[in-house]
Amino acid sequence: xxxxxxxxxxxxxxxxxxxxxxxxxxxxxxxxxxxxxxxxxxxxxxxxxxxxxxxxxxxxxxxxxxxxxxxxxxxxxxxxxxxxxxxxxxxxxxxxxxxxxxxxxxxxxxxxxxxxxxxxxxxxxxxxxxxxxxxxxxxxxxxxxxxxxxxxxxxxxxxxxxxxxxxxxxxxxxxxxxxxxxxxxxxxxxxxxxxxxxxxxxxxxxxxxxxxxxxxxxxxxxxxxxxxxxxxxxxxxxxxxxxxxxxxxxxxxxxxxxxxxxxxxxxxxx
Amino acid sequence: xxxxxxxxxxxxxxxxxxxxxxxxxxxxxxxxxxxxxxxxxxxxxxxxxxxxxxxxxxxxxxxxxxxxxxxxxxxxxxxxxxxxxxxxxxxxxxxxxxxxxxxxxxxxxxxxxxxxxxxxxxxxxxxxxxxxxxx
Ligand code: SF4
Ligand code: SF4
Ligand code: SF4
Ligand code: SF4
Numbered sequence: 001x002x003x004x005x006x007x008x009x010x011x012x013x014x015x016x017x018x019x020x021x022x023x024x025x026x027x028x029x030x031x032x033x034x035x036x037x038x039x040x041x042x043x044x045x046x047x048x049x050x051x052x053x054x055x056x057x058x059x060x061x062x063x064x065x066x067x068x069x070x071x072x073x074x075x076x077x078x079x080x081x082x083x084x085x086x087x088x089x090x091x092x093x094x095x096x097x098x099x100x101x102x103x104x105x106x107x108x109x110x111x112x113x114x115x116x117x118x119x120x121x122x123x124x125x126x127x128x129x130x131x132x133x134x135x136x137x138x139x140x141x142x143x144x145x146x147x148x149x150x151x152x153x154x155x156x157x158x159x160x161x162x163x164x165x166x167x168x169x170x171x172x173x174x175x176x177x178x179x180x181x182x183x184x185x186x187x188x189x190x191x192x193x194x195x196x197x198x199x200x201x202x203x204x205x206x207x208x209x210x211x212x213x214x215x216x217x218x219x220x221x222x223x224x225x226x227x228x229x230x231x232x233x234x235x236x237x238x239x240x241x242x243x244x245x246x247x248x249x250x251x252x253x254x255x256x257x258x259x260x261x262x263x264x265x266x267x268x269x270x
Numbered sequence: 271x272x273x274x275x276x277x278x279x280x281x282x283x284x285x286x287x288x289x290x291x292x293x294x295x296x297x298x299x300x301x302x303x304x305x306x307x308x309x310x311x312x313x314x315x316x317x318x319x320x321x322x323x324x325x326x327x328x329x330x331x332x333x334x335x336x337x338x339x340x341x342x343x344x345x346x347x348x349x350x351x352x353x354x355x356x357x358x359x360x361x362x363x364x365x366x367x368x369x370x371x372x373x374x375x376x377x378x379x380x381x382x383x384x385x386x387x388x389x390x391x392x393x394x395x396x397x398x399x400x401x402x403x404x405x
Contacts (some may be wrong), residue, residue, distance in 0.1 A: 018271060026277055028306045030290055033273030050305035050312070057273065057292060060299055065271055163316045169302070219303060222314040 003206075004045050006099050007071065011036045015070030016071035016097050020057055022048035031057060047073065047101050053171040053215055055081040059090050069095050071224035080246025081171040083209055087251045090174050130155045131218070133225045137232040153229075157195035159222035164225055166216035172209050172245075179205070195226065199229065206230040208237050208254045211246035271295060275303055282317040284376030284403040285309065289318055298322040362394065371398035 010016045011034065019034040022045070029048035034041055055078055058070045070091075072078060079100065085091040109226040120133040131140070131152050144152065167173045167180055179201050180186050186198055210230035238244050241253040273294050281289040288307025292300040301321045301350035302310065305312035336344040345353070361369055370388040374383050381389060390399040 018273060020273070025275075028277050028304060029286075030275045030304070032275060033271075035272065052290075052302060052305070057300075060292065060294065061271060061273060064294060068271055131347060160316060163314060163319060165303070165314060167317060168319050218312050219304070219314075221310075221315065 003047075003073070003099055003101070005043050007034065007042050007045060007073075008039055009090070010071045010097055011039050011042075016069045018061065018068065019071035020054045021073040022050075022052075023048045025076075033057075033061075037257070045073075051075065051077070051213070051215065051218075053081075053169055053213075054078055055085060055091070055171040056169075056174075058082075058096065059085065059171075059174060062091055062095070062253065066092070069097070071097045071099065074098035074100050077103060077211060077215075079173075080211035081213060082246075084172050084246045084252075085174070085250050086249050088172075088174070093249070120217075132223045132226060133228060135225075135228060137228065137235045140228070140232070151257060153199075154196060156222075156224045157199050158192065159224060160193040161222055162191060162193040162198070163221060165219040165221065169215045169219040171213065171215070172211060172212075173205075199226075200223075203229055203233050207233040208241075208243060209245055210234055210251035222257065225253075272336050275302075277307075277310045280314070280318040280321060282321070287314055287318050289314065289321060291322065297323050358394070367395035368398060370394050370396055371400070374399065374402045376401070 003201070007019050007021065011019055017035070019042070020031060021034060021042075022029050023032040023041070024030075024044065024046060025032075028048055029050050031048075031052045031054060032041070034045070054072050054074075058072060061068055061070060073081070074082065079098065082091065082093075082096060082098065085157070086093045122132045122134065126132065129152065138161065139150070154197050164180065167178060181188065182228065185201060186194060210233075212227065212231060214227045216230075217225060220226055234245065237253070243250070271294065273292070276291045276293055278289050278291055280289050287310035288304030290302040290304045291298045292302065299322065301314075301319055301336045303310055303312045303314040303318065310318075334345050334347055336345040336350050336353050355400075358370065370390075372386060372394070374386045378386075390396060
């Protein structure tokens, strides 16, 4: 397999200190950090149908050693996440090497090799009262008035068990202090989760940031169509600012902290 | 720098969700849900997501403590087990086996739970045994 050869070369030629990919352990396809000392382990390298946030793992490593050179097996979503993490100074592009593989269909790519090729089934009750995983934000807006949209999203949000899994798994949720843990916004230790504020905080943060990998939706025990929610906010961002997060290495129109910038808004038809 | 992932089972409740520990240089740094685990299929509750915090907590007990004159003192396993055995034997002799009850936990394995009830019934001699999953 060419991928194995390429990854071995990266390690043996000291282009990277560690290579993040997948391997099979105890029957599970899981991430692994391959190193030069055990370079032959790369013979077990797998692309894995189960995706994990390798870019988040890379950030964990870079935080411990900012000079560490990291190789990553990168699907399309990883590539978008990396672009975004570069622009937010969470990873240094000079320290990252990617080996790319084909992946999931998304607004930016139509071909995929992973689990997203099979759309998630939405049950009849969810279709009638909640939000279809596979609905397009534009159709959802066109087909339901604002009252119905609210009631459908509230049906979804009130199932939340406040596990914070959506934030924990998200490759672009890297804040040291997260608003979802701020006592003035979300009361700690209180269940059920305060809705819709909990989800709307995260939705506003994902504007100009979510790279549409879908890992949050995979991790949500309450089956809330989070990916669709953040697609909805990012549709607005791309309509108004022409910005698609992770598309290329370009700062988000919202990265204005400590600077003076001029935002040029365009009209939004809702 | 070493970074490996270790599949395990959440020890917080009897559901037994599959977790994946991110281990950097020998220390657990993050917990992720194991996506291919049949029980939780890549999802966790808030306790499972934070397993690494109690493993790394400085409050974590790493050895037995024995209460001497009202204060907890470090002890060896032999000392602690002998002390417990002595005191249980005395309670049993003075007040009878039904004065003792055993509560077992979903955080230990099936086999350990089996041993605990066997110990309660056959060694202590009481049926006062229950399990937290029945609460
Ligand atoms: S799809 Fe979810 S996990 Fe992925 S970047 Fe967006 S918010 Fe984060
Ligand atoms: S939810 Fe918002 S504040 Fe929390 S980590 Fe994500 S982007 Fe940061
Ligand atoms: S993953 Fe789902 S259930 Fe958990 S906090 Fe996020 S929205 Fe709520
Ligand atoms: S993650 Fe939550 S539900 Fe799963 S075993 Fe742990 S405590 Fe129980």
